Amino acid sequence: xxxxxxxxxxxxxxxxxxxxxxxxxxxxxxxxxxxxxxxxxxxxxxxxxxxxxxxxxxxxxxxxxxxxxxxxxxxxxxxxxxxxxxxxxxxxxxxxxxxxxxxxxxxxxxxxxxxxxxxxxxxxxxxxxxxxxxxxxxxxx
Amino acid sequence: xxxxxxxxxxxxxxxxxxxxxxxxxxxxxxxxxxxxxxxxxxxxxxxxxxxxxxxxxxxxxxxxxxxxxxxxxxxxxxxxxxxxxxxxxxxxxxxxxxxxxxxxxxxxxxxxxxxxxxx
Amino acid sequence: xxxxxxxxxxxxxxxxxxxxxxxxxxxxxxxxxxxxxxxxxxxxxxxxxxxxxxxxxxxxxxxxxxxxxxxxxxxxxxxxxxxxxxxxxxxxxxxxxxxxxxxxxxxxxxxxxxxxxxxxxxxxxxxxxxxxxxxxxxxxxxxxxxxxxxxxxxxxxxxxxxxxxxxxxxxxxxxxxxxxxxxxxxxxxxxxxxxxxxxxxxxxxxxxxxxxxxxxxxxxxxxxxxxxxxxxxxxxxxxxxxxxxxxxxxxxxxxxxxxxxxxxxxxxxxxxxxxxxxxxxxxxxxxxxxxxxxxxxxxxxxxxxxxxxxxxxx
Numbered sequence: 001x002x003x004x005x006x007x008x009x010x011x012x013x014x015x016x017x018x019x020x021x022x023x024x025x026x027x028x029x030x031x032x033x034x035x036x037x038x039x040x041x042x043x044x045x046x047x048x049x050x051x052x053x054x055x056x057x058x059x060x061x062x063x064x065x066x067x068x069x070x071x072x073x074x075x076x077x078x079x080x081x082x083x084x085x086x087x088x089x090x091x092x093x094x095x096x097x098x099x100x101x102x103x104x105x106x107x108x109x110x111x112x113x114x115x116x117x118x119x120x121x122x123x124x125x126x127x128x129x130x131x132x133x134x135x136x137x138x139x140x141x
Numbered sequence: 142x143x144x145x146x147x148x149x150x151x152x153x154x155x156x157x158x159x160x161x162x163x164x165x166x167x168x169x170x171x172x173x174x175x176x177x178x179x180x181x182x183x184x185x186x187x188x189x190x191x192x193x194x195x196x197x198x199x200x201x202x203x204x205x206x207x208x209x210x211x212x213x214x215x216x217x218x219x220x221x222x223x224x225x226x227x228x229x230x231x232x233x234x235x236x237x238x239x240x241x242x243x244x245x246x247x248x249x250x251x252x253x254x255x256x257x258x259x260x
Numbered sequence: 261x262x263x264x265x266x267x268x269x270x271x272x273x274x275x276x277x278x279x280x281x282x283x284x285x286x287x288x289x290x291x292x293x294x295x296x297x298x299x300x301x302x303x304x305x306x307x308x309x310x311x312x313x314x315x316x317x318x319x320x321x322x323x324x325x326x327x328x329x330x331x332x333x334x335x336x337x338x339x340x341x342x343x344x345x346x347x348x349x350x351x352x353x354x355x356x357x358x359x360x361x362x363x364x365x366x367x368x369x370x371x372x373x374x375x376x377x378x379x380x381x382x383x384x385x386x387x388x389x390x391x392x393x394x395x396x397x398x399x400x401x402x403x404x405x406x407x408x409x410x411x412x413x414x415x416x417x418x419x420x421x422x423x424x425x426x427x428x429x430x431x432x433x434x435x436x437x438x439x440x441x442x443x444x445x446x447x448x449x450x451x452x453x454x455x456x457x458x459x460x461x462x463x464x465x466x467x468x469x470x471x472x473x474x475x476x477x478x479x480x481x482x483x484x485x486x487x488x489x490x491x492x493x494x495x496x497x498x499x500x501x502x503x504x505x506x507x508x509x510x511x512x513x514x515x516x517x518x519x520x521x522x523x524x525x526x527x528x529x530x531x532x533x534x535x536x537x538x539x540x541x542x543x544x545x546x547x548x549x550x551x552x553x554x555x556x557x558x559x560x561x562x563x564x565x566x567x568x569x570x571x572x573x574x
Contacts, residue, residue, distance in 0.1 A: 003144045003145065003148055006148055007148065007151075007200060010148075010151070010152055010155060011155075014155050014158075014159065017159055017163075018162070021162055021163065021166050024166055024170070025166055025169070028169060028170050034175065034235075034236065035231065035235055036175045036228055036231055036232040036235070036236070037175055037178075039228060039231065040169065040175065040178065040179060040182060040228060041169070043182075043224060043228075044165070044166070044169060044182055044185065047185060047186060047190070047217070047221075048162065048185075050190075050213070050217070051158075051162075051189075051190065051193055054193065054194070054197060054210065054213070055193075055197070057206075058197050058200060058201060063205070063206055063209075063464075064464045064465050064466075066206060066209040066210060066213065067209070067457065067464070067465075067466070068465075069213055070209075070212065070213055070216065070453065071457075071470070071474060073213060073216055073217055073220070074216075074450060074453075074474070074477060075477065077220045077223070077224060078477050078480065078481055080224040080227060080228065081223075081224070081227060081439075081481065081484060082480070082484060082563075083231070084227035084228070084230060084231050085484055087231045087234070087235055088230055088231060088234050088235075109271065109272075112271075113272075216446070216449075219442070219445070219446065220442065220446065223438060223439070223442045226438055227439075
């Protein structure tokens with residue numbers, strides 16, 4: 001078996017595996033709940049198609065397929081950019097729920113701080129029993 | 142003999158690229174949050190494409206096509222982080238239930254979803 | 261340093277706390293007030309305006325124009341159908357199956373001078389079809405302009421009560437510094453790549469359409485990254501009109517000259533050059549450039565029209 005035949009088999013196996021990965025990613029693009037899942041899936045499909053084209057350009061010994069791969073990379077990049085410009089301003093109540101979420105997170109943190117202060121206060125009242133070794137009961141280190 | 146060594150190195154690099162792309166795809170599917178799956182997709186965009194392009198350069202040899210492959214590599218490395226940056230902004234600005242699990246971590250009752258459900 | 265790290269680790273400090281502070285929040289109360297005041301006025305003016313427009317549309321010169329347009333369309337359809345019925349049928353006796361293909365494949369290189377036979381076919385043997393395709397692009401841009409362009413009629417009703425993207429820096433992503441840096445570094449290369457594809461139409465796959473698409477994509481990235489105010493200084497409506505018209509006119513006149521001399525048996529003075537060089541293939545290179553210009557202007561025109569309703573910011 002010559003080296004070129006071995007390369008042929010190797011690259012064909014790589015192509016087949018890439019095709020399987022692209023099909024699996026397509027299922028994710030259909031299922032994924034939400035906009036961002038689908039855009040991410042399309043971006044990954046684009047990257048894997050670029051890899052397929054590069055392998056093909058070596059397999060078939062054609063030089064111009066690398067130009068095609070470069071165009072494809074550019075098209076997928078510009079697609080994600082323009083979709084972002086469409087989706088980011090599209091929610092007219094964006095300011096509202098952004099502000100609401102910030103407020104909720106601050107309230108949650110304040111609640112956690114209060115709980116911790118309360119627990120510490122209770123431990124101070126009871127004299128730190130159980131949180132120190134038995135021969136030092138009630139005394140802090 | 143030298144050709145077979147080169148072939149072995151190429152096969153190893155291609156196998157590494159396959160493994161990284163498989164990891165990226167599995168990570169993109171299995172994670173529950175989109176931000177984590179974007180982190181997994183970055184593996185394919187950086188390490189997978191590097192291994193693949195180095196394998197192809199070793200099997201082609203020096204010349205004009207090697208420079209074209211390097212141009213593609215640099216272009217992809219430069220533009221994938223920008224795409225990820227904007228995808229995360231899309232996620233932040235369109236997902237109403239982004240903080241729904243910080244409830245369990247902080248142990249508070251105030252982090253309800255925007256529609257008022259309790260978790 | 262350790263204290264700062266443990267503060268972040270236990271959740272007491274948030275590094276993303278002040279990330280939205282410098283963005284101006286839109287004034288919501290003022291928007292609602294504008295909506296209430298103009299709502300009734302808008303309804304009244306819209307109804308009156310459309311009634312008067314409808315009444316004016318159905319009399320006078322406009323009615324005559326409609327009738328003539330319908331009649332001329334029907335006549336054109338009849339002429340084309342008659343011509344198509346006179347062509348030879350599908351089958352093995354069709355000259356397209358036997359003679360034409362052999363002639364293109366065997367003598368394509370000598371007669372056109374292009375190594376890429378596909379480019380030689382669409383821009384030398386079948387240049388009339390490519391002319392029609394360029395005109396189709398131009399017509400598509402005109403149709404989209406008719407439907408989406410903002411006039412005085414629909415400017416008030418369409419954009420007044422929504423959060424306009426242009427006037428609101430809170431929502432506009434062209435203020436993002438990452439976008440600007442990425443565009444500054446990659447756009448010159450992308451534009452050069454588009455020009456490279458254009459000039460290589462006769463040597464390797466590429467040509468006018470794909471090169472024009474890449475250049476249009478580069479213009480779109482520029483408009484999305486830096487905003488429309490900067491792009492309007494370069495790419496105005498008048499420039500878009502001039503470029504498309506001059507390209508199509510040059511294409512028509514050049515190919516008309518070649519058809520005229522070819523039909524009458526006179527040799528035309530277009531040099532063929534050596535196949536494989538950039539300056540080869542006769543008229544293929546200038547026609548590629550013309551087609552590429554039309555495609556780039558059309559693509560950017562579509563993006564601009566869909567985004568804000570006008571090409572040059574008028």
